[in-house]
Amino acid sequence: xxxxxxxxxxxxxxxxxxxxxxxxxxxxxxxxxxxxxxxxxxxxxxxxxxxxxxxxxxxxxxxxxxxxxxxxxxxxxxxxxxxxxxxxxxxxxxxxxxxxxxxxxxxxxxxxxxxxxxxxxxxxxxxxxxxxxxxxxxxxxxxxxxxxxxxxxxxxxxxxxxxxxxxxxxxxxxxxxxxxxxxxxxxxxxxxxxxxxxxxxxxx
Amino acid sequence: xxxxxxxxxxxxxxxxxxxxxxxxxxxxxxxxxxxxxxxxxxxxxxxxxxxxxxxxxxxxxxxxxxxxxxxxxxxxxxxxxxxxxxxxxxxxxxxxxxxxxxxxxxxxxxxxxxxxxxxxxxxxxxxxxxxxxxxxxxxxxxxxxxxxxxxxxxxxxxxxxxxxxxxxxxxxxxxxxxxxxxxxxxxxxxxxxxxxxxxxxxxxxxxxxxxxxxxxxxxxxxxxxxxxxxxxxxxxxxxxxxxxxxxxxxxxxxxxxxxxxxxxxxxxxxxxxxxxxxxxxxxxxxxxxxxxxxxxxxxxxxxxxxxxxxxxxxxxxxxxxxxxxxxxxxxxxxxxxxxxxxxxxxxxxxxxxxxxxxxxxxxxxxxxxxxxxxxxxxxxxxxxxxxxxxxxxxxxxxxxxxxxxxxxxxxxxxxxxxxxxxxxxxxxxxxxxxxxxxxxxxxxxxxxxxxxxxxxxxxxxxxxxxxxxxxxxxxxxxxxxxxxxxxxxxxxxxxxxxxxxxxxxxxxxxxxxxxxxxxxxxxxxxxxxxxxxxxxxxxxxxxxxxxxxxxxxxxxxxxxxxxxxxxxxxxxxxxxxxxxxxxxxxxxxxx
Numbered sequence: 001x002x003x004x005x006x007x008x009x010x011x012x013x014x015x016x017x018x019x020x021x022x023x024x025x026x027x028x029x030x031x032x033x034x035x036x037x038x039x040x041x042x043x044x045x046x047x048x049x050x051x052x053x054x055x056x057x058x059x060x061x062x063x064x065x066x067x068x069x070x071x072x073x074x075x076x077x078x079x080x081x082x083x084x085x086x087x088x089x090x091x092x093x094x095x096x097x098x099x100x101x102x103x104x105x106x107x108x109x110x111x112x113x114x115x116x117x118x119x120x121x122x123x124x125x126x127x128x129x130x131x132x133x134x135x136x137x138x139x140x141x142x143x144x145x146x147x148x149x150x151x152x153x154x155x156x157x158x159x160x161x162x163x164x165x166x167x168x169x170x171x172x173x174x175x176x177x178x179x180x181x182x183x184x185x186x187x188x189x190x191x192x193x194x195x196x197x198x199x200x201x202x203x204x
Numbered sequence: 205x206x207x208x209x210x211x212x213x214x215x216x217x218x219x220x221x222x223x224x225x226x227x228x229x230x231x232x233x234x235x236x237x238x239x240x241x242x243x244x245x246x247x248x249x250x251x252x253x254x255x256x257x258x259x260x261x262x263x264x265x266x267x268x269x270x271x272x273x274x275x276x277x278x279x280x281x282x283x284x285x286x287x288x289x290x291x292x293x294x295x296x297x298x299x300x301x302x303x304x305x306x307x308x309x310x311x312x313x314x315x316x317x318x319x320x321x322x323x324x325x326x327x328x329x330x331x332x333x334x335x336x337x338x339x340x341x342x343x344x345x346x347x348x349x350x351x352x353x354x355x356x357x358x359x360x361x362x363x364x365x366x367x368x369x370x371x372x373x374x375x376x377x378x379x380x381x382x383x384x385x386x387x388x389x390x391x392x393x394x395x396x397x398x399x400x401x402x403x404x405x406x407x408x409x410x411x412x413x414x415x416x417x418x419x420x421x422x423x424x425x426x427x428x429x430x431x432x433x434x435x436x437x438x439x440x441x442x443x444x445x446x447x448x449x450x451x452x453x454x455x456x457x458x459x460x461x462x463x464x465x466x467x468x469x470x471x472x473x474x475x476x477x478x479x480x481x482x483x484x485x486x487x488x489x490x491x492x493x494x495x496x497x498x499x500x501x502x503x504x505x506x507x508x509x510x511x512x513x514x515x516x517x518x519x520x521x522x523x524x525x526x527x528x529x530x531x532x533x534x535x536x537x538x539x540x541x542x543x544x545x546x547x548x549x550x551x552x553x554x555x556x557x558x559x560x561x562x563x564x565x566x567x568x569x570x571x572x573x574x575x576x577x578x579x580x581x582x583x584x585x586x587x588x589x590x591x592x593x594x595x596x597x598x599x600x601x602x603x604x605x606x607x608x609x610x611x612x613x614x615x616x617x618x619x620x621x622x623x624x625x626x627x628x629x630x631x632x633x634x635x636x637x638x639x640x641x642x643x644x645x646x647x648x649x650x651x652x653x654x655x656x657x658x659x660x661x662x663x664x665x666x667x668x669x670x671x672x673x674x675x676x677x678x679x680x681x682x683x684x685x686x687x688x689x690x691x692x693x694x695x696x697x698x699x700x701x702x703x704x705x706x707x708x709x710x711x712x713x714x715x716x717x718x719x720x721x722x723x724x725x726x727x728x729x730x731x732x733x734x735x736x737x738x739x740x741x742x743x744x745x746x747x748x749x750x751x752x753x754x755x756x757x758x759x760x761x762x763x764x765x766x767x768x769x770x771x772x773x774x775x776x777x778x779x780x781x782x783x784x785x786x787x788x789x790x791x792x793x794x795x
Contacts, residue, residue, distance in 0.1 A: 011506065
């Protein structure tokens with residue numbers, strides 16, 4: 001049932017079982033997906049607040065924008081591929097297919113790992129170029145926001161690695177169908193967050 | 205409409221039945237055990253906070269009598285008291301304690317949706333408390349920068365705990381937020397997905413509504429505290445300048461440059477004001493249920509109460525800057541936040557009217573929980589009305605740094621929620637423990653607490669009007685504060701010590717009753733909501749025996765005309781309601 005459908009209900013008037021024979025959940029989705037969706041809203045709040053802080057702080061006179069390395073475009077491509085591969089795996093398992101699921105699922109994780117490696121290389125190159133974290137608030141925000149994004153991705157990779165172990169130890173794609181669905185949702189979310197962050201960091 | 209056969213599949217549901225003492229009471233995944241763990245830990249931390257308050261009150265009431273209370277210790281005690289009471293006691297107790305115990309039972313579920321995550325939540329909460337308490341033992345002691353932790357003052361030499369103390373506080377808060385998020389996801393998804401058959405959202409008791417919306421607030425407001433804590437940690441540990449401006453410390457210019465302390469204040473209060481309602485909304489829900497049960501009347505204006513909870517939750521995100529009038533802001537901003545603050549008073553006042561109208565012509569049973577619930581209405585009206593004063597910019601400016609503010613927020617979010625905590629614990633104690641508490645001692649505890657807290661906080665309003673500044677270790681000699689202000693301060697301290705010590709009545713009553721109290725009836729108050737209808741008291745693991753309940757009505761069928769008894773449990777089918785006619789037939793047969 002819709003949560004808001006019944007807010008006009010007069011519960012003191014209606015008696016009897018409402019909603020048929022089964023217990024009622026507000027959403028048809030699995031509980032894990034509902035929980036993940038709520039978590040994504042929470043994570044969005046975190047990133048939004050950092051963004052608001054970024055925008056407010058950059059108004060102050062000591063702000064010196066840093067020039068983002070071109071490698072970030074390459075890193076972005078890696079994350080896009082990772083997200084596409086997850087979607088591929090999701091599309092296959094959605095119809096209970098099995099062919100190419102392993103390729104897509106393992107590939108997605110590997111590309112995500114490559115993205116994080118790329119981010120680390122970018123941090124190192126910025127450090128080498130003298131963009132230290134404490135030398136300017138723009139630098140500090142860069143390391144903070146990209147680092148936070150990477151931590152979220154590592155959290156996703158933890159789930160991915162657990163499912164990978166299931167697959168590698170004889171499990172079938174249908175055993176990790178839900179995990180693939182959740183990873184796909186999570187990766188798309190993190191891709192969108194990254195694109196927003198990248199646009200923000202590049203244009204300011 | 206989606207029917208998800210989740211809660212009804214009780215036989216297939218994995219229940220994680222405990223097999224050993226450790227599984228049952230330590231690494232337990234049972235929501236009731238976790239609730240008691242959460243509650244116990246929160247209360248323990250709260251006792252630390254209470255003792256700290258008594259210590260700094262000693263300094264204010266009897267200056268320089270206790271020599272170990274130096275200015276540093278005073279500020280550390282004030283700071284830790286504030287943070288402990290708001291976050292580690294009240295938030296943890298309402299959401300982790302009552303949320304865990306009540307949600308599955310009131311929803312007719314066997315447990316939370318994610319029991320393992322639930323267990324993890326309480327252990328991460330323990331970790332946050334350990335980190336917080338560790339700050340008492342590190343070099344420099346805990347932070348003394350005030351519970352709002354404003355930079356730059358908190359981070360500068362001269363403020364106690366500016367080195368390790370503040371770092372541990374920020375880490376502890378971040379860890380607490382992780383725990384609260386894990387628990388919060390559980391509470392929200394359980395309410396949404398695990399309600400038993402027939403239990404629509406609009407049939408939920410207001411306790412669940414209050415905790416549900418407060419949890420959403422916690423999920424969306426705590427990130428602001430997390431963000432400010434992380435950025436402040438970067439400033440302290442890595443030398444960044446998010447919040448730290450260019451500043452000279454003890455004659456030496458620091459490396460920081462250009463940071464914005466006001467940015468911290470915005471972030472902090474974007475969390476801080478919803479936090480008030482994270483504490484208040486569960487209290488509103490719990491007290492609604494206690495009032496209704498003991499007045500033998502349905503809650504007045506149930507739908508209005510639900511909408512008010514939702515409206516307050518939403519509005520609580522757009523009033524935060526009324527805590528920052530004295531920081532300086534554009535007058536239009538001040539006007540906006542004063543207006544939203546006054547608007548949020550509307551749904552809040554509706555709730556107060558409805559509580560009073562619930563009592564109106566009720567068959568009121570003056571049990572101990574009812575004492576505390578009615579006491580709450582007094583203190584909440586009191587604290588709420590002084591909030592209207594402070595919500596206005598022109599009145600707030602002269603009062604903001606005075607004891608008037610201390611009096612206001614202690615009445616509204618200290619005493620009021622704590623009275624509800626006592627009401628709720630006394631009310632549900634028979635179900636939780638299977639024993640009755642001592643009614644007389646509980647009532648004595650009420651009068652000591654209720655009158656005692658008025659002795660503490662009523663004079664504080666007057667001190668505020670006199671202009672006595674809050675936060676000060678010693679008032680020194682000032683022309684505008686009469687010497688008699690010290691007499692009031694002494695009175696307040698004596699009252700505080702009395703109230704503090706009188707809480708022994710509460711703990712002694714509960715502990716004594718646990719062993720020697722008379723066995724409780726499964727439903728001693730005659731309550732209609734589901735948690736009182738469990739086959740076992742206290743509820744066993746899995747709560748509901750072989751099959752989950754089915755709900756046929758809302759949770760407030762009290763004194764229904766024509767019904768044989770003055771309450772009809774939620775799980776009583778419509779055609780099985782005992783009526784007066786049935787009862788007469790039975791009596792005829794017996795005759």
